Amino acid sequence: MPVSDSVSRPDSDADGDRLPVNELFASLQGEGKLAGVPSTFVRTSGCNLRCWFCDSYHTSWEPTHAWMTVEDIVAEVGELAPSHVVVTGGEPLIHEETNALLSELADDYHLTVETNGTLETDAPVDLASISPKLASSTPTPENAPEGTDPGVWTDKHEADRIDLESLSSLVEHADDFQLKFVVTGRDDMPEIEALVSEVRGVTAREIHDTDVLLMPEGQTRDALEGSRTAVADLAAEFGYRYTPRLHVDLWNDAPET
Template sequence: MPVNADAGTGTTTQGHSLPINELFYSLQGEGKLAGVPSVFIRTSGCNLRCWFCDSYHTSWEPTHAQMTIAEIMEEVESYDANHVVVTGGEPLVHDETSLLLDRLSDAGYHTTVETNGTLFSETAVDLASISPKLASSTPTAERDPKGDGEWAERHEERRIDTDTLAAFADAYEMQLKFVVTDESDLIEIEELVSKIRDAADAPVRDSDVLLMPEGATRERLDENRERVAELAMEYDYRYTPRLHVGLWNDAPGT
């Protein structure tokens, strides 16, 4: 429980609600805070459709229960944690996510938002964990998990907005966490990082750039991680594991 759990700014959240796919306690599995016990709030609904999405029921076939912000706060506070991760789906498609982050921050929690970086929001974020989507994420007809590539064009149009990524860099402590499927992803990563550096006032350090192997299952990670680790060494970026996949494979609520 954070020390100032009773503090508040008086922002009214009464009546506001969010579509919640799952809410659980785990270890942060990815990025700079990997290993930190955290409560995860997973909203449902996304503006992109990565073919590899490991949260299929928030994107391709969204399911959820509607929860008020008060109900979410009550469940978060039932765990003995200081860190809260708001993820999805894409949490920033919902205006109410900003209200939730404000409430969490008022209650003394450290907040991480996991986002694809296409929608900027000015709110209470301690770590913006941004995973910009590369061309290799596009659900072409051959890779579409559901249909015949119907989402490919929309996904392509929406997946990168350099000015929005620069706005995140200027507003928040952040990390850029790229899902790597192939060595050719590194060309796009280098170009994009350079464009964000040009557009942002704040520095984007090499240590803010993390390479994460694609893999929703242990088997898939076993195939990819060594190659991605070697790419991180070659390009002098960080490597991030997916600790939860190693520990619990693809079990829900982990």
């Protein structure tokens, strides 16, 4: 989902674990097995990858954030109504303090972690929403966001985007999981099939086809208009699950949705 390009809250100078936070808001979960569930989103800033189509540009290509203590984040989450919390990014697991946040929230909330699957966690997680990045995500000078030079990120992204050990660990660690792929077209399917097979080969946990979600690439209603039916058809053909991008359908590209 599109994210804020500026953050109005000041940096905290309080003692304690701090996280770079781009957004903290309540909305509906837009994607995956819990699409439609009222949820509070804590969006950390910073990512170890650089997908060309990143829909949270201000947490990856141009990180924007305020520093918040874990204590203040928990307090602000407590002022909002949802019983579900989604810790997302960027890539939230690049921050050690994310583990402290998850531990603090675990007793009172259902916790989803949205991750690109390249890192592990030992913190409590109810739903690991794992979104491995396909070859089609790699930035090049031709597809990089306007005004951006991918530079070293073309090679770095390509080298780091898949980590089977982390994928296996995340699948096994959380109470539930989903493997959610951003699909740009039929050309992605052989890689998805191969990767699902590889992960099945290294994890002790059963991965049902319905744990594998295909999500259309597109950050605006117009873009989704051109991609969602084709991706839904692919899901039906391959026996995987289709996930909408409800927040785009409902609120187009508005931040904090």
